[in-house]
Amino acid sequence: MIGPKQERGVYIHVPFCQQACSYCNFYFVTGQRDHTDFITAAIREIKESSEFFGEDRIIHSIYFGGGTPSRLTLKELESILNQVHSTFTVSTDAEITLEANPEDITKDIVNAWFNLGVNRISLGIQSFNDKLLALMRRAHDGKEALHAASIIKQSSFRNFSFDLIIGQIHQDLEMLNQDLRYLESFKPPHLSTYLLTVEEKTHLHKEIQRKRLPDVADRTQEEHYLHLMKWAQEWKYTHYETSSFTLDGYHARHNANYWNHSPYLGIGPSAHSFDGKKRYWNSRNLNEYIASATASRKEECLSRIDFINEKIMLGLRQSKGIVIDHLGLSEIERRALDKSLQAVNPLHIEYDSRNIRLSNEGKLYADGIASTLFL
Ligand code: SF4
Known part of the structure; x- marks a missing residue:
């Protein structure tokens, strides 16, 4: 199922965080922790996954996500990276x-990452505003965000991305504009911007349930998102995916693999993998993961309809849209899709017989x- 021209990526989920952000539902653990067992388990999982992509072991992207990968020591990061290099053939332009x-x-750490072979940093700024950062329970304040952004801007990294959260509770348009003005001064080659979502079981969700905070306002979110799109256009960013903006040549390759249904191997607790046919996911429990990553892994075989629906969802998220021929629909399915299209608000969608x-x-x-x- 893996096509010869498809790119392949390896994702490593590093589950350690300084503190719990109020809105986060990723898998993470907090506090001062010893990382040794996690590193050993991750290295073992990489070794045991050497056949994951079949005979051809070339990979085109490596992504350390989390959690907070920047909490790893240089030596820990290096040991994982070395194992990826010795298990797979990492393409020279990965x-x-x-x-x-x-x-x-x-x-110093930014230089050290660069010397280790990391060639892209994704910085979790989220906002430069102290009040919003405190509401999000982020570990940094606005001053630290500015300092970190300046260091990366002046470093050897040409490819870097800043994360921003918009449509936040108590965020008005002036606050968003202030964040955008800071971005203008750094001009990051790539931006990932997310509308704040309230996930169950998060601190934010509880605060809203207890009426200590108002819910996110749909109107604010709409206003912020439309404002951001206008701003991005003025600043020559291409809006190529719902949450992603890039200057020329800085598309996120690893993420594009997810959106294009390319295979990827996920290492670490809660990490997901896809081999072209099946989806796998690791335990969301660090101890279980450490005991045995492969034994705790679950799998699911995607049906043809699951594939089509995923293509619809992923296609819609991208500016190139859905190529209808690529869905491989039967005549009956094609007629069903045409009917569903008529149920969508015409102001929200553009389509012809192909896209x-x-x-x-x-x-x-x-x-x-x-x-x-969806079918
Ligand atoms: S948002 Fe990031 S830093 Fe905050 S708890 Fe979640 S994974 Fe950790």
Whole structure:
């Protein structure tokens, strides 16, 4: 099922965080922890996954995500990276990304990451505003965000991305504009911007349930997202995926693999993998993962309809949209899709006999529109 021209990526989930951010539902553990057992388990899992991509072991991207990968020591990071290099053939132009948080950034560590072979940093800024950062329970403040952004901007890294969260509770348009003005001064080659979502079991969800905080306002989210799109256009960013903006040549290769249904191997607790046919996911429990990554791994075989629906969802998230021919629909399915298209607000979607794309306004409702189009 893996096509010869498809790129392949390896994702490593590093589950350690300084503290729990109020909105986060990723898998992570907090506090001062010894990383040794995790590193040993991750290295073992990489070794045991040597056949994951079949005979051809070439990979095109490595992504350290989390959690907070910047909490690993240089030696720990190096040992994982070395194992990836000795298990797979890492293509010479591979994208190697490290997610980092502002509180971990120093000139020395950024240089050391670069010398280790990391060639892209994704910095979790989220906002430069102290009040919003405190509400999000981030470990950094605005000053640290600015300091970290300056260090990365002045470093040897040409390829870096900043994360921003918009449509936040108590965030008004002036606050968003202030964040955007800071971005203008750094001009990151890539931006990942997320509308704040309230996930169950998070601190934020509880605070809203207890009426200590208001819920996120749909109008604020719409206003912020549309404002951001306008700003990005003025600043020459291409909006190539619902949450992703890039200057020329800085598309996130690893993430594009997910969106294009390319195979990827996920290492670490809660990490997901996809081999072209099946999806696998590791235990969301560090101790279980350490005991045996492969024994705790679950799997699911995707049906043809699952594949089509995923293609619809992933296609809609991208500016190139859905190429209808690539869905491989039967005549009956094609007629069903045409009927579903008529149920979508015409202001939210643009389509002809070959492609389906979301309008700018439609991008706000990508998930809902995708489920309307599902077979
Ligand atoms: S640092 Fe990232 S992964 Fe960790 S709790 Fe905060 S948002 Fe979640």
